[in-house]
Amino acid sequence: MTSLAVCSQKGGVGKTTVALNLAYSLAMRGWRTLLVDVDPQGSVGYSLSERVASAPGIAQLLAGVADLDGILLSTRLDTFTLLPAGDDAPEMFASHAGPIESGEFFRELLDALATREFDLVLFDTPSGIHGSSKGLIGQVDYLLIPVQIEPLSARTLPRLLGTLSHLVESGRAISIAGILFTMGDASMPESGQLTAELASLLPAEAVFEHSVVRDPAFVQASARGVPLAMLHRPPPPAAMIFDWIAVELEQRLGLVEPSPHEQLVRLVD
Numbered sequence: 015m016t017s018l019a020v021c022s023q024k025g026g027v028g029k030t031t032v033a034l035n036l037a038y039s040l041a042m043r044g045w046r047t048l049l050v051d052v053d054p055q056g057s058v059g060y061s062l063s064e065r066v067a068s069a070p071g072i073a074q075l076l077a078g079v080a081d082l083d084g085i086l087l088s089t090r091l092d093t094f095t096l097l098p099a100g101d102d103a104p105e106m107f108a109s110h111a112g113p114i115e116s117g118e119f120f121r122e123l124l125d126a127l128a129t130r131e132f133d134l135v136l137f138d139t140p141s142g143i144h145g146s147s148k149g150l151i152g153q154v155d156y157l158l159i160p161v162q163i164e165p166l167s168a169r170t171l172p173r174l175l176g177t178l179s180h181l182v183e184s185g186r187a188i189s190i191a192g193i194l195f196t197m198g199d200a201s202m203p204e205s206g207q208l209t210a211e212l213a214s215l216l217p218a219e220a221v222f223e224h225s226v227v228r229d230p231a232f233v234q235a236s237a238r239g240v241p242l243a244m245l246h247r248p249p250p251p252a253a254m255i256f257d258w259i260a261v262e263l264e265q266r267l268g269l270v271e272p273s274p275h276e277q278l279v280r281l282v283d
Contacts (some may be wrong), residue, residue: 015128016267017135017154018191023174025141027162028196028226030057031236033138035253036158038241039260045133045269048086048095052146054107054121056099058138063239071100076110076119082126095132114146115266120153133269134165143177145258152186158269159190163198163209163225171212193265194259195225224258 020033029046033049041047051058052072056187059067062232069087074080087096113119127135137154139147159174161167182188193216195209213221235242243253264270 015135016156016269017124017133017137018156018158018164018267019137019139019147019150019154020137020158021143021147021151022141022160023143023177024162024167024170027141027160029141029160029173029252030061030138031232032158032160032196032226033136033257034058034061034196035242036259036263037134037136038091038094038243039256040136040263041091041132043257043260043264044093045264046093046095046131048097048127048130048132048135050097050135050137051099052137052150053099053140054104054146055140056103058096059098061236061239062096066096066098068101069098071098071103073100073106075100075123076106076114082123084131111145115144117149117151120146120149124153140210143174143181148181151181151188152208156189156191158192158194158263160194160196160226161212163195165211167212171216190220191263192222193220198225198227210212222259222262224255224262226255226259227252234237 016234020029020036022029030053037047037049049255059069059071066087068084068216070080071087072085075082075085085097085100087098089096107114110119124135135154137146137150141147143151157178162172178188179189195212198209209225225271227278229250229252231242231252231275235245238245241253242256243249245253
């Protein structure tokens with residue numbers, strides 16, 4: 015089992031959108047995927063339906079009134095399971111802040127999940143490197159960091175990297191699966207220039223080849239409570255981005271071996 019947390023120091027970067035749609039794409043590719051919502055606001059649940067938002071979840075596990083098997087929520091896709099934040103999540107997360115931020119709770123949760131048949135456990139976290147986000151760092155195998163394509167990111171990205179470096183120095187084990195640029199506008203040249211500026215601040219291998227661009231389909235999918243690929247048939251073009259990211263992520267997480275460079279084969283000799 016491989017574990018991955020989607021973390022961001024800044025809010026509003028599309029973190030839940032990335033977590034939900036990427037988890038769905040990976041599940042569609044056959045990986046037994048569990049999406050865990052550890053944002054006290056329950057963003058994943060509210061992105062899907064009121065039933066998911068009010069279902070028992072992490073909060074009830076913290077309170078000791080539910081067991082793990084009782085809060086795993088099946089979906090219509092056999093390979094995709096949800097673990098919601100749970101009812102009264104803000105209060106429960108606040109009252110159990112110690113074991114959450116120390117990582118003790120997540121260490122025990124991951125140990126329990128390792129006995130289930132999941133290939134990948136993906137966590138959606140609150141913004142900021144504190145609370146659930148801080149607790150998961152050092153417990154999960156990898157971090158995926160969405161960075162919004164905006165001028166402010168060019169100033170805050172070094173701070174984020176500095177924060178992670180400080181946590182490494184304090185003994186946290188951190189492996190970054192990659193930096194994913196989000197919310198760019200393909201119609202604006204300035205967006206491409208800013209993407210290049212942000213990429214220049216990072217090692218080339220850290221940045222995902224594809225980025226998540228703005229598209230009205232995201233709002234439509236959220237309004238209907240479905241992953242983007244389920245909005246209609248055929249799926250909107252923007253949904254394909256998550257399939258491409260999933261292919262790249264499979265290799266970054268070691269789920270599959272990197273494809274060797276193959277010799278060119280001509281269609282006609």
